[in-house]
Amino acid sequence: MTDPKLDPSTFGASFQAFLEQMAAQAPAQEPEIRRRIREHLGGDPAQMPVVSEQFAKYEHPNLHLALQAYLGQPEREAELFGITSTHEMFTARLSQLAAPRSAMPGAGIDVGPVEYVNLPLDQGRVIACVRSGVHLVRRGEQRLVVYVSASAGWRESLTLEVMAAERAEAEAVLAEVRNTMRARSIYRGHVISLEQPQQGTIDVRFHRLPAIGKDEIILPQGLLERIERQAVRFAELRGELRAMGRHLKRGMLLHGPPGTGKTLTAMYLAGQMPDRTVILLTGRGMGLIEQSCALARLLEPATVILEDVDLVAEERTRQCAGSNAVLFELLNQMDGLSDDADILFILTTNRPDILEPALAARPGRIDQALEVPLPDEGCRRRLFELYGRGLELRLSQLDAFVARTKGVSAAFLRELLRKAALFAADEGAGRVVEDRHIDTALRELAVEGGKLTQSLLGASAMSE
Template sequence: MMNASSGTAASSEPAAAFSTSEARAFARTFQAFLEWVASEQGDERNPVTALLHEWLGERAAESVVTRSYSPFEHVNVQTALNAWSTMPERSVRVEGVATPPHYGGLSLQQLMVGDGPPLRLTSPELIDLPDGPDSTLACLRSALMLVDSTDAGRYVVFVRGPSEHQPDLALEIVGLPVSHAQQILAELDHLRSRLNVYRGHLLDVQAGPTGMQLSFVSLPPVHRGDVILPEATLRRIERHAIGMAEHRDSLLAAGQHLKRGVLLYGPPGTGKTHTTRYIVSQMDGYTRFLMSGQALAAIGGVSTLARELEPSVLVMEDVDLVATDRSFTPNGNPVLFELLDAMDGAAADADLLFLLTTNRADLLEAALAARPGRVDVAVEIERPDADARRRLIELYAQHIPLAISEDEIDSAVTRTEGVTASFVKELLRRAVLNGLQDGADQVAGTHLEAAVEDLLDSSQRITRRLLGADADDLEPADPSLLQPATHAFVTGRGRRGTRFYYG
C-alpha cells in the first residue's frame, strides 16, 4: 500500500503491543465505563449520589458553598477538622469517594447531581503530612463528612484535597442556607489559624509545582561565640533584630513600630548566612521562614502567612541573585519589588523581622533607596581581619587534635590576609586531610602550612574566588537592571568596598 501524501510504501508492521500492566489498567477502566453506561441506562444513581440525597433529603436543593486553600494549608485544615468534629454538639461520619484512575478532580456539585464517572463509597483516602519536626498527621484527600448537629441538623462537608487537575485544597458544604454554611466555614478557618501547626517553628520555604511548600527543619545551635564579627557590628545587628523583640511591649506602649528590615551585605563567604542562623536561633517563639533562590518568588504568600503567625522572622538569602528577575513572579514584577510590596503590606505594629542577605548591595541600592524605611539598617559584613582570622582558626579547630605552635598559627594568619571565613574553614579541612594522609594522630604545623601553600598556589585562583577571596574583582552591576531611584544612599568608600548608609 502506498502513502498518498508521500508516495512511500506504508509500513505493514503492527503497532507496538501494550504491556501486560497497561492492558490490565485499560481493561479495568473500560469495564468501569461499561458499568457506568449500564447504570445510566437503567436510571440507577451511583452510590455516592444516592447517599448524599438520602442523608440530606429536601436539603439537597441548597447551594454548594466552597472555600479554597493553598496546598500547604492541608495539614492545618485537617487539624481544624479534627478539633471541630469532636465538639459535643455534632456527630460526624466520614465516607471516602473512589474515582476511576486518571480521572480529574470532582466537586460536590457533581456528586450531588451524579454527573461524572462511576463512583464508589470506600474507606477514606489519607495522606500523611508533617505537622511538626518529628510528627505527622493523616489528612483526608477525598472524603464526605456527613454531619448531624444539634443546632443545624444534617449537612455535608466535602474535603477535596489537592490533585493534578485541581491543585488547591477545598472545603465544600451543602445542605445549609448560604449564610449558615459561611458561618461553618468561618468557624473552621478560625480553628485553622488558631491551631496552625507552623506557628513558632523554623520552616524552609520551597517553590513546588503546586506553589509554595513548607518543611519543618532543625538547625544546629549557633552560639554568640561562634559568630566571628567585630563586636560593634554584631551588637548593631542584635540591637535591631533581637533587641526589638526583647522590648516589644515597651516599644508598642511608646507608639513605636515593630516591623523592621535588616540587610547584611558583603563579599561571599564572609559569614552572612552564619549570622542569620545565629539570629534565628535566638528568636524562640517566633515563626521563622528560610527563603532563597526561586522560593523568594513566594514572598507574597509567605509574608501573608507570617503576619497571621506573628511574631515572625523572614530570612531571605542572596536576594541579589533573583532581585531583577521577572520570570519567577506571577505578575511579572522583579522579585525585589515583590519583597518591598510585602514589607509595605505589613502593619506597623506587626512584629515582623525581614532579614536579607546579599553579595551585591549595588544591585539593590536604587530600589531600596526609592522605598525608604523598608530596610532600617544595612550592615556590612567584611572579610575578617587578622584577629578575626585567628578566632576563626580556633573555632574551626575546636574538635581537631592539634600540635601547632602559636608562631605557626601567626604565620597562617599573616599569609591569609584578605580571605573569607569560608576560606579559613576550607583551610582547616585541608590541614586535617594532610594529617590523615600522613597517618598522623595530630594535625601539625607542617600540615597547616601545606594547606596554606595549596590554597595560595597560583593554580588555585578559581578555588579562592569560589571561597570568596579576590571578590573585589567582580564587574560592576549594570544600573539599567533596576528602575531609576527617586532617593539615594549617601555612600562612602571604605578600604574593602563601598559602604552604604541611609541619608
C-alpha cells in the same frame, strides 16, 4: 420473501428505542449518596445552600487537623463515608452529590471507601489526611454536611464545602475551621521554605537549622550586639514597642565580602528567636516571594531570610526581564505589609553597590544596613581557635599565620584548618596539627590554588 422493514439493523434500533423508553418511564432510583444526605438533613438537599472555600495544597494537614478539632467538640457526632467515581479525574461538588442522578449523567458517582493521603510533617513525621470524604455532622437539632475533596492532576486543589439549612450556619463552620487552621498551623514556629515542583502547585518544606552558639559568630567588637538589638531584642520587646505606637515591621541588610559569616549570622539570629516562624527564600523559592510573604503574614511573628539578594536585585540595566519581576515583587511585598505586622526581613548580599537604591535606602524597606567585614587581626586569632576545636594545635608561629592571612574570610580560615587536619591525618599524626601542616595548607590554598580558589573562599583581598 423477507419483509425489508424487519431486517436485523432496523429491528435492533427499534428494540433499543423501546428499552430506552421503558427506562425513562420507570421510577428513577434515588442515588445512595443523595439518600444519605437527605435523610440526615431531613429535607431536600437540592434546596439547601452550600458554602465552599478553596485552600492551597500545602494547607491540607492544617485543614485536616482543624476539621478534626471541630468534629471532636463535645456533643458533636459525625459519620464519615467516601466517594468513588468511574472517572479518575472527575471531582464532584457537594451540590452535585445531593442532586438527582439526572443532574450528573455518566459521572458514575457512588458511596465508596474513604480515601486518605499521607502528608509530611516536621522531623520526618507524616499524617494521614482525608483526601475525599463526606461528614454527616449532628449536634443537638443542628444538621450539617461537610465535604472535603482534593482534586488531582496538573493543578491540584483542596476544597471544603458545607451544606446546612441556613447559609449562616455553613459560613460559621468555615470561619471556625479557618481560624483554627491559622492558630494551630503545623508550620508555625518552624523553619520552612516554599517550592513549586510543577506549575500550579506549591509545597512547603521543613528545615532544621544547625545549633549555632554565640561564640561561633566571630565579628568585630560591638557588631553582633548591634545586629542582635535590631533583631532579637526588638522581638523580645515587641509588646512594649507596640504599646508605644512603634511599628514592628523591619528590614536588615547584612552586606560584606563573600565568606564573612553573613548567612551564619542570619541562621544564628533565627535560632535565638524560636517563637518565630522562619521562611527561607533561596533557589527555586525566589519565584514565590508573594506566597512566602503571605505565609509570613499568616504566621507572624515571622522572619523572612533572603540570601544573596544581589542576585535578584541588581541594577535594571544588568538584568533580564525575569529577574526584574522578582525584584519588583520583593519591593511590593515589603511595602504592602502593614506597619504593625511583626515581620523581620533579613537580607544578605556580597554586592551592596549594585543593589536597587530603593531596596537599600528607602525607609520601610530596609531600616538598617550592617557591614560584615573581613576579619581583622583579633578576629582571625579567634577564628583559629574556633576552627581548631577538636584538634591539638601545636603552633609556635600562630602570630605569623595570623599576619599572613590578612585579607582572608572566615570561610578561608575554616578550610585552612580542615586542610591542615587532612595533612596531619595523612602523616599519621592524629589530631596533632603543627606549624608545617598550616604552612603547607596555606601554600596550597593561597598559592597553588590560584586566584579562582582564593575567590571561591573569599580571599581575593589576601596580600602575597
